[in-house]
Amino acid sequence: KLTILEFPDARLRTEAKPVTNVDDEIRTIIDDMLETMYEAPGIGLAATQVNIHQQIVVIDISEDKNEPLVFINPKVTVLNGDPETMQEGCLSVPGFYEDVTRIAHVKIEAVDRQGKAFEMEATGLLAVCIQHELDHLNGKLFVDYLSPLKRNRIKSKLEKEHKRQAKRA
Ligand SMILES: O=C(O)C[C@@H](Cc1ccccc1)[C@H](O)SCc1ccccc1
Numbered sequence: 001k002l003t004i005l006e007f008p009d010a011r012l013r014t015e016a017k018p019v020t021n022v023d024d025e026i027r028t029i030i031d032d033m034l035e036t037m038y039e040a041p042g043i044g045l046a047a048t049q050v051n052i053h054q055q056i057v058v059i060d061i062s063e064d065k066n067e068p069l070v071f072i073n074p075k076v077t078v079l080n081g082d083p084e085t086m087q088e089g090c091l092s093v094p095g096f097y098e099d100v101t102r103i104a105h106v107k108i109e110a111v112d113r114q115g116k117a118f119e120m121e122a123t124g125l126l127a128v129c130i131q132h133e134l135d136h137l138n139g140k141l142f143v144d145y146l147s148p149l150k151r152n153r154i155k156s157k158l159e160k161e162h163k164r165q166a167k168r169a
């Protein structure tokens with residue numbers, strides 16, 4: 001449905017703006033993002049990744065892919081500073097998986113698809129995913145936590161791949 005931008009596309013570095021009015025246009029974007037995420041497949045997607053620079057995140061970590069979570073204008077606060085390291089992937093950095101350390105237990109405050117404010121606590125995969133998605137809204141990618149050497153290796157490999165695909169197109 002929507003095209004996912006791939007590193008090192010500069011548009012991935014855009015700061016997303018807050019959503020001012022949760023209307024049908026926003027709800028259509030949310031539905032398109034969920035469809036794109038399930039099709040990828042992925043367990044999270046930020047609007048930045050589909051070149052929409054508004055603060056919208058969708059997540060579904062359920063087994064049956066039937067428990068979509070929507071976070072509009074999300075804010076994360078630390079509940080427990082313990083670090084947690086997990087191997088992360090990213091739909092915008094296809095084929096690469098590296099360890100990233102994040103906060104283990106967070107509180108999320110956001111607005112839902114009806115425009116209603118809510119908050120929830122998260123640990124484990126959900127905590128990791130929401131921090132990963134919030135980074136996207138701030139123009140940050142998980143490769144930014146790696147050494148410059150590793151990041152540049154990934155950058156050149158993906159640039160080569162994009163050139164190859166452009167030629168075949
Ligand atoms: O934002 C994205 O690119 C989707 C990410 C979300 C995510 C990243 C790291 C850790 C958890 C979630 C993933 O690529 S979705 C694919 C995936 C699925 C299960 C576990 C890790 C990654």
Ligand SMILES: [Zn+2]
Pocket residue numbers: 089090091092132136
């Ligand atoms: Zn990602």
